[in-house]
Amino acid sequence: MVRDQRKGEARKERILEAALGVFSRRGYRDAAMDDIAGESETSKGGVYFHFPNKQTIFLALLDRMASLLMRRAESAIEAEPDPIKRIDAALLMVLRTFGDHRSLARLFLVEAMGAGREFNDKMLEIRANFAGLITRRLDEAVAAGAIPPLDTHLAGIAWFGALNEVVTHWVLTEDPEPLEHHYPALRDLLRRSIGVSGVLIEDQPTDGTNNGS
Amino acid sequence: MVRDQRKGEARKERILEAALGVFSRRGYRDAAMDDIAGESETSKGGVYFHFPNKQTIFLALLDRMASLLMRRAESAIEAEPDPIKRIDAALLMVLRTFGDHRSLARLFLVEAMGAGREFNDKMLEIRANFAGLITRRLDEAVAAGAIPPLDTHLAGIAWFGALNEVVTHWVLTEDPEPLEHHYPALRDLLRRSIGVSGVLIEDQPTDGTNNGS
DNA sequence: CAAAACCGACTGACGCGTCGGTTGGTAAGA
């Protein structure tokens, strides 16, 4: 019983993993169900036993990835008390997550666009969630008096776009340079955009060690 | 003779216009050559007389749109002497151009992504061009001492992304609010991000009114 | 053994690109 669930779930999981690979390699349209079946070491029938259609698989992947990212970002945020550092931490977290999962990033940022009208709603929802996450933190920072008031809604969208583009750029080139390397410059740029004075040198205490310099 | 050329070109033009409409409405993959033929009031054969295949039509549209945008932005830039205002002018120009051509924007920002691996090179080139345009102006401003030094390359990418996202957001919603309305907030955000002190109150001369604040 | 899970050959729809044929116009011959 539990065993059954387990096995069923494991197979379903294999299919999802295979689908992630195929989708991010071939793109949504060019990914054939036969490819997914082959890569997950099942069969077309097996895939269709677990999922009603191709679209559902893609949507499931999007959902899962979005919530993974959101969760990670949120937990990075909660670990920091200072509103500005919270934002920095979330930024770094996202860069790291994408940096470790190029195919995930590709699926999410490249293939999901233009995959078809049917996905626009979901994409819109995901974008809204992320932009909203940023907007909320900015509002928080404004409320705390850490930054001057501004159009946080637009800023959320613009920030999301900026981050998006940096990652996309990294995905579309065979750029061997790790994504994380862009963190300091991007952080500074974003900080300035909301009126954080200068680059704030006072954040050594984060780790116990007393670094020089 | 000349007449013939004219007619041939006119037809080709009709096909391109129709293709723009169909692609932006249906997306690249779902756009059928029959649709384009129908909408341009020709026939499939007629279309294939002027273009070797579907891909070429799409690429031609992308190219044309990219150079239109670039030209407009550049000319807006040349009309302004001050390096900061140049950037503002280009931003406004781009917002206006997209604002007047939703389907163009859709084609450019939504459908062109994920249209297929074959288009990645072209998209990368276009992105690089735009980001490069921004980077160049930023370098200019840095050289002129109008802003402090910064990673202009990353800034170019991030700015492009921010702009991109704001427009995309506008494209994907049935948001009736004109795109141009976002100009002031976006301008201020971008200005601050590169360390332009405050919001620079000294540009009222544009319109006679003396804003309060 | 019954049900759940799985298999893979098959079907049906769809759309790109092709190709034989048509047309409207121009120019060469008579």
Added chain:
DNA sequence: TCTTACCAACCGACGCGTCAGTCGGTTTTG
């Protein structure tokens, strides 16, 4: 002037490959 030859531009039915999704049959499991 009329007729014949020619040609670029145009037409649209169809060939053909490609998949998403189906279904009857088989294996696994409890």
